[in-house]
Amino acid sequence: MTNYVALLRGVNLVGRSGLKMADLKALAEELGLKSVRTYIASGNLLFASGKPEEKLRLMLERSLQKHMGKQVRVMLRTAEEMTAVVRANPFQKAPGKNVQAFFMNDAPPKDLLSTVRNKADDERIAAGKREVFVAYGEKGIGRSRLKIPAAEAGTARNMNTVAKLAELAREL
Structure with missing residues (x-):
C-alpha cells in the first residue's frame, strides 16, 4: 500500500465548482481507496492504495466528472x-x-x-x-x-x- 495525496484543480465549497468534502471522501471510498480523509475544503484528498498512480488518477477524474458533470483535473503525489x-x-x-x-x-x-x-x-x-x-x-x-x-x-x-x-x- 502506498499513501497518496490527491490535489484537485478548481474545486470550491459552493457554486458551479462546488464539491463537499464528505462527497469527495465517499467517492474515494466507493473506488475502494483505503484510509480516506480530506484536509480543508479545497480539494485535498488523502488515501492509501496498492494501485498504480496513473490508474488512480484516471479513476478519480472519471468519478469526479460523473459526480460533478464537468472535468476535474487531479494531481497525485505519494507521501x-x-x-x-x-x-x-x-x-x-x-x-x-x-x-x-x-x-x-x-x-x-x-x-x-x-x-x-x-x-x-x-x-x-x-x-x-x-x-x-x-x-x-x-x-x-x-x-x-x-x-x-x-x-x-x-x-x-x-x-x-x-x-x-x-x-x-x-x-x-
Missing part, C-alpha cells in the same frame, strides 16, 4: 513525493503562506521562465520536479498579475498546506 516538495522549496526563508507550489502531472518545460508573463520585480519563480514554485512579493497572490502558462492545467497550494498534507500522508 514521499509531498515530503520531497517541502524539502525542494527554494524559497524556504519566505513565509509559507506567500509561497505557492503549482502541482502538475508533468515536469515544467525547460523554457518555463521565458513563458511567464506579468511578473512583478519582487516575485520569484523556480521549477521543481513536477511543480513550479512561486514566492509572491509584497502584494501577495491575491493582487498578483503573474501568468504561468505551463502551470495553468495544474493546481496550487501554499507551502503551509503542502507541509501539512505531507505530514498527514506520512501518518495515514
Whole structure:
C-alpha cells in the first residue's frame, strides 16, 4: 500500500465548482481507496492504495466528472513525493503562506521562465520536479498579475498546506 495525496484543480465549497468534502471522501471510498480523509475544503484528498498512480488518477477524474458533470483535473503525489516538495522549496526563508507550489502531472518545460508573463520585480519563480514554485512579493497572490502558462492545467497550494498534507500522508 502506498499513501497518496490527491490535489484537485478548481474545486470550491459552493457554486458551479462546488464539491463537499464528505462527497469527495465517499467517492474515494466507493473506488475502494483505503484510509480516506480530506484536509480543508479545497480539494485535498488523502488515501492509501496498492494501485498504480496513473490508474488512480484516471479513476478519480472519471468519478469526479460523473459526480460533478464537468472535468476535474487531479494531481497525485505519494507521501514521499509531498515530503520531497517541502524539502525542494527554494524559497524556504519566505513565509509559507506567500509561497505557492503549482502541482502538475508533468515536469515544467525547460523554457518555463521565458513563458511567464506579468511578473512583478519582487516575485520569484523556480521549477521543481513536477511543480513550479512561486514566492509572491509584497502584494501577495491575491493582487498578483503573474501568468504561468505551463502551470495553468495544474493546481496550487501554499507551502503551509503542502507541509501539512505531507505530514498527514506520512501518518495515514
